[in-house]
Amino acid sequence: MRDVAVIGVGMTKFGELWEQSLRDLITEAGMKAIADANLSGSDIDGAYVGTMSAGKFVGQEHIAPLVVDMAGLSNTHIPAVRVEAGDASGSVAFREAYLAVASGAHELVIAGGVEKMTDVSSSQMVNIQSTSCDQEWEAFFGASMSSLYGMMARAHMHRYGTTREQLAAVAVKNHANGVLNPNARFKFPIKPEDVLKAGMVADPLTTYDCAPASDGAAAVILCSMERARKFTDKPIRIAASVQASDTIALHDRRDICTMDSVVLAAKKAYAQAGITAEKVNLAEVHDAYTIGEIMAIEDLGFAEKGKGGIAAASGETALTGRIPINTSGGMKARGHPLGATGIAQIIEIVDQLKGRAGGRQVKDAKFGLAQSVGGTGATAVVNILEGGL
């Protein structure tokens, strides 16, 4: 396996984008990534696109060749692969692209992610989001994705003494970061009481504990590290890319306060990168729900198990803290277009490692980590990127 680099990135704004269709979104993101990498486009020899549920949201399947077609590349006839892994679809697309280049099977690959979510009704949205849970034995009985995360939150509070205020601190921090991100959906600060007093979605989670369903797309370009310097003087190396799985249903897990898939992926990723959690300078983690971020920082080794809430409330994970988490604003403030999220996380890490993250820049960052979860943890992906090479 050879070393692989990210040489270009591009994304749309995330939000409720009435005027843009799914194809408009992914084409815009892809074109920006191609321009960022100083390519013409015709040198790309493979495409991977993550989308969770384009068929249910906009009635379109067979997304991958469509995307290549819309980018004006149909005459290159390159293989185009759609990847689906719940809301980890983008991260898995990224990993598939990485493996394609690392193995030598492909030279220059684009990995994208897209979701056009806001055209459906709110109860349809609840249904579609829960399709990455067990449909026959969770959703059939009335469980929504929010209620399953609500159960994780309730168990974490019961066992470790995690509080509603600590959950709220995650949302407050991510909004503060979102203010500094031009591509974020929510660019306004919030207070703890805004989270605590918002309407309940699934106790103990309020609207402000949940990332907003959004429209958006993101794309990155990968090639071998060896070739990367032809395109950029700041190639970002993929130091590790690891994926793990677990039972589809939350009720079959060993423990609902730990995602074993994340723990395992992180352990393998640190080994592949040859580093420990202490060497990571910043991380983008799966905060589809605030409890998700608290469990993530524990499972990734940034906080002791059960102390994630304390870490969030004490400022350790803030932009200026010991380990800045979700500098982009996370899914909470940047927005969560399911398939696009994993790629957007990679873009934030790349921008940080290149020193072009503007007002939210983390100083002298060398290693950045992106962690993504599909459903309630049946898929987990951990990618570690290295800059300053």
Added chain:
Amino acid sequence: MTVPRFWREIPQRYNLIGSKCGSCGTVDFPPRTICPHCRRKSIGKMEDIKLSGKGEIVSYSIVREAPEGFEIQVPYAMALIKLDDGPTLTAQIVDCELEEVKIGARVEAVFRRIQEESKSGVIYYGYKFQLAMPQVK
């Protein structure tokens, strides 16, 4: 969204039938055709087992933004229930005040209407759980 036809005809939903591995004795619900512990050794040795339907709440949440088909039931309690027989499942807790739903509470299975498909009027049945009667000592 319509519920796929094969879902309606899952009898385990009505009578809480799980599977027991003939090799290691592990009980699973929903029933499995292969034991995750014994894998190949368990093939052909998985037996049906009727579960007691008694258990304890592991965690819960109150659903206030419902999926399609459940809108008229909100707010309702969803819980993970660890059955005395071993497996854990997901179900609604009914016939009580929402404040009475607690981690550690003893519950037992009842059979109820689960959801109604508004377009076709088809009704789906299955298990829900209620708080167990306090034991007289």
